[in-house]
Amino acid sequence: MVDRPGAVQSNIRLGGPAPGRTDPDLPALRLANMIYGGYFSSRLVENIREGKGYTYSPRSSVDHQAAGSSFQVEADVATEVTGPALLETWYELGRMALLPVTEAELDGARRYVLGSMALSTATHAGLASTLSALVGAGLPRGGWPSTSRPSRR
Incomplete structure (x- = not known):
């Protein structure tokens, strides 16, 4: 918590470790993240944006960096609703864990992720970018079509 007297806005940031790209729990975490705050129809958006009007664009994400993965x-909320917005953010995390x-x-x-x-x-550019990111993250090429030999079709 950093107090900035006179600030008109608070930036709420929470985070912690997450499974890496090759962890078998990652797909379930990605769906849970979407439901919690990963897209516009999420619980967090419904609560602190649509229901309470505390913020315009709350969000959550799972990020993968060289040093590790994080949730x-x-x-970003008006200063006077910092406490209530933080409380509702934690409430939604608890609701994800309990219900x-x-x-x-x-x-x-699922539809959002697949779409x-x-x-x-x-x-071609989008596919190349996606594959490049996966290879760059060290994921194995197993199961990808081979370009070293001609197809037998």
Whole structure:
């Protein structure tokens, strides 16, 4: 917590470690992140943006860097609602831990992730960028089509 007297806005940032790119729990975490705060129909957006009006664009993400992977939550709020916004942010994290997600939430998150992937790889440049990021992260090429021998089709 950094006190800045006279500031009109607070920047809420929470974070912690997350599974790496090759962890078998990563796909489940990605869906949980979407439901929590990873896209516009998330619980966090519904609560502190739509319901309470504390912020315009709260979000959460799972990021992968060379030093490790992390889960991050961000929201910029008016100073006078810092406490209530932080409380609601923690409330939604607790709700994710204690209550099962609904089928509708899970279906919405799945559709969003699949649609985003389809859009991001729809062009040669997008596909090359995605594959480059995966190879750059050290993921194995197993299962990818081989370019070293001609196809037998």
